Amino acid sequence: MRIEVNGDAREVTGATVAAALEELGWREARVATALNGAFVPKAARADTRLTAGDRLEVLAPMQGG
Amino acid sequence: MRSFYGVTLNTPLMLGTAQYPSPAIMAEAFGASKASVATVSLRREGGQGQAFWDIIRGFGVHILPNTAGCYSAREAITTAQMAREVFETNWIKLEVIGHADTLQPDPFGLLAATEALAADGFEVFPYTTEDQVLAQRLLDAGARVLMPWGAPIGSGLGLNNRYGLKTLRAAFPDAPMVIDAGLGLPSHAADAMEMGFDAVLLNTAVAQAGDPVAMARAFAMAAQAGALAHGADPMAPRAMAAPSTPVIGKAWL
Numbered sequence: 001m002r003i004e005v006n007g008d009a010r011e012v013t014g015a016t017v018a019a020a021l022e023e024l025g026w027r028e029a030r031v032a033t034a035l036n037g038a039f040v041p042k043a044a045r046a047d048t049r050l051t052a053g054d055r056l057e058v059l060a061p062m063q064g065g
Numbered sequence: 066m067r068s069f070y071g072v073t074l075n076t077p078l079m080l081g082t083a084q085y086p087s088p089a090i091m092a093e094a095f096g097a098s099k100a101s102v103a104t105v106s107l108r109r110e111g112g113q114g115q116a117f118w119d120i121i122r123g124f125g126v127h128i129l130p131n132t133a134g135c136y137s138a139r140e141a142i143t144t145a146q147m148a149r150e151v152f153e154t155n156w157i158k159l160e161v162i163g164h165a166d167t168l169q170p171d172p173f174g175l176l177a178a179t180e181a182l183a184a185d186g187f188e189v190f191p192y193t194t195e196d197q198v199l200a201q202r203l204l205d206a207g208a209r210v211l212m213p214w215g216a217p218i219g220s221g222l223g224l225n226n227r228y229g230l231k232t233l234r235a236a237f238p239d240a241p242m243v244i245d246a247g248l249g250l251p252s253h254a255a256d257a258m259e260m261g262f263d264a265v266l267l268n269t270a271v272a273q274a275g276d277p278v279a280m281a282r283a284f285a286m287a288a289q290a291g292a293l294a295h296g297a298d299p300m301a302p303r304a305m306a307a308p309s310t311p312v313i314g315k316a317w318l
Contacts, residue, residue, distance in 0.1 A: 032148070062107060064104050
């Protein structure tokens with residue numbers, strides 16, 4: 001299905017946030033996720049299902065002031 | 066020094082991690098600054114996040130994630146939740162920005178987000194103005210630290226409203242307060258510390274200096290000098306001169 005990942009359209013086959021992360025190569029990465037603007041804790045990724053058109057944000061540590 | 070949610074800092078300096086010419090210079094500047102807190106953010110993973118995190122972790126300082134760039138309480142709350150998971154800390158430098166030109170806090174969004182996050186177990190460091198009424202509301206909402214601005218973020222203007230900041234300091238003698246944003250020179254940091262603030266937080270003044278490492282060292286010395294001076298109970302200023310050399314015993318020439 002087609003979802004939006006960090007603002008870019010991506011095609012994923014996984015049905016959950018956890019599966020999508022795995023597919024995108026972020027299984028081991030220190031990242032935090034939000035789906036359609038709501039925080040998805042790490043423990044909930046495997047149970048959070050994706051539907052076409054969802055907006056997935058995958059954030060990582062970055063420079064900040 | 067007043068503690069920050071039970072944490073007593075070794076030095077009164079908090080330093081940002083953005084805008085350095087290189088990661089190596091950032092690391093050297095951190096060493097020179099003797100900062101006890103590093104501020105960080107969360108951004109879309111583009112491949113550099115993991116390496117950056119390894120560098121920051123190596124500093125061995127407290128991590129203070131921010132919600133920079135958030136313009137609504139909702140956005141800031143979600144960002145804070147994500148930051149707590151990634152950085153494994155309840156500390157959050159809460160920024161809810163109200164205007165793009167001044168980057169001044171939106172007091173209404175800030176209060177709403179502070180209330181929600183404090184209730185959810187966060188230890189909130191709200192980036193606020195020198196407004197005393199807002200400060201009281203933030204404390205009532207569960208903030209145990211205040212971070213009044215010196216001047217708009219990145220402006221380097223120093224302490225824009227010394228009267229307001231002095232009043233704020235005097236109004237809440239028990240609240241730990243950090244002057245956050247707007248500092249441009251070490252003298253600004255010394256000034257803030259002499260006024261009785263507990264720490265200063267800066268980024269651009271060090272990162273964008275021609276020599277960030279030297280500037281980091283200068284800020285470290287200034288912040289410590291200001292803190293020492295505050296503790297030493299400065300003399301009261303007076304309008305007229307008063308000779309410091311004894312008048313008695315002066316020769317009749």
